[in-house]
Amino acid sequence: MRIGVLAIQGDVREHILHTEKAGAEALPVRMARDLDNTQGLIIPGGESTTIGMLMAEYGIIDAIKERAADGRYPIYGTCAGMILLADKVVGLSPARLALMDMAVSRNAYGRQIASFEVNLSIDVLGAEPFPAVFIRAPKIVQWGSSITPLAWYEKELVMAESGPYLISSFHPEMSPDVRIHQYFLEKVRQAAALVDAS
Ligand code: GLN
Numbered sequence: 001m002r003i004g005v006l007a008i009q010g011d012v013r014e015h016i017l018h019t020e021k022a023g024a025e026a027l028p029v030r031m032a033r034d035l036d037n038t039q040g041l042i043i044p045g046g047e048s049t050t051i052g053m054l055m056a057e058y059g060i061i062d063a064i065k066e067r068a069a070d071g072r073y074p075i076y077g078t079c080a081g082m083i084l085l086a087d088k089v090v091g092l093s094p095a096r097l098a099l100m101d102m103a104v105s106r107n108a109y110g111r112q113i114a115s116f117e118v119n120l121s122i123d124v125l126g127a128e129p130f131p132a133v134f135i136r137a138p139k140i141v142q143w144g145s146s147i148t149p150l151a152w153y154e155k156e157l158v159m160a161e162s163g164p165y166l167i168s169s170f171h172p173e174m175s176p177d178v179r180i181h182q183y184f185l186e187k188v189r190q191a192a193a194l195v196d197a198s
Contacts, residue, residue, distance in 0.1 A: 001188060003040045004029035008054050010044030010080070014173035015181075022181035024188070032063035040074040040188035043081030045135065045171050048106065051080055052094030064097055072195050074164040074187045075099070076180075082167040083138050090141060100162050101144035108139035120170075122151040122159060125179045132158070132170040139169065164191050 005015045007028035019026035019042065026042075029035055041064065043051070055061045067073045075097070077085040084096040088103035107114075114136050119129035132153070140157045151159035151168070159168040159180075164187060172180040 001025065001040075001185065001192065002027060002038050003042060003185070003188065004035055004038035006041060006043045006051070006055075006060070006081070008051050009046030010051075011171065011173045012044055015042050015044050018173050018178045018181045019185070022178045022185050024185050029060070030058075032059045035060075035063055035067060039192050040076070040184070042184070043075065043077045043084055044173070045079030045081060048080035048083040048096070048138075049092070049094045052084055052096050055084070056095040061095060061097060065099075068097070068099060068164075071163055072191045074166070074184065074191050076166040076168075076184045078168050078171055078173070079135065079137055082140075082169055085165055085167055086140075088142070100165050100167065101146050102140050102160070102162075103142040104138045105141045106138045107136050108141075109134065109137055117175075118153055120151050120153060120158065122180075124150055124183060130172070130177055130179065131175040132168070132172070133174040134158075134170045137169040140167075161187075 001024040003019050003024050003026045007030050016026040085100045086102050086104040087098040090105040117133045120132045122130050146162045147160050149160050
């Protein structure tokens with residue numbers, strides 16, 4: 001199983017290392033053709049306007065959307081990656097994939113608490129809390145019935161999934177815990193099994 005990590009901005013190396021620790025091969029994706037050998041994609045955090053603009057310029061938005069059209073190409077978007085998966089963005093909105101029925105608001109935790117770390121309880125990962133690092137994180141301000149909530153922080157939804165797509169408003173690659181990457185790999189395995197069976 002091979003996972004692409006979008007390598008335009010952000011913690012590309014950390015996502016590759018976490019994915020490898022979680023049990024799959026990982027490779028950087030810089031151009032549309034790099035997607036060819038991947039069964040899933042991670043979009044790291046960074047600045048969503050910049051990442052979206054370069055993705056559009058390199059033809060990666062269209063290439064991913066084509067691949068995602070049959071609903072069997074799992075994508076995990078963290079922070080800016082989550083913004084790129086949302087079909088609505090409040091205010092200045094970047095070019096993006098718009099594959100999930102939710103609205104997000106950028107940099108929404110306010111200046112004083114622009115970055116913070118909390119231990120989150122995430123049922124699908126088991127009893128042990130997950131150390132979550134938030135950096136100028138977006139908030140999910142509205143979502144449709146296709147979205148399944150997976151974790152909350154002070155009444156804010158901070159992790160969710162919808163079919164093959166997974167998002168978190170925090171950065172899982174900044175702590176040594178690889179359970180979210182493992183959870184994503186399980187989604188990729190399931191999608192690959194569907195592809196094999198068809
Ligand atoms: N604030 C960034 C944006 O709006 C996201 C921050 C991040 O990815 N850590 O794109």
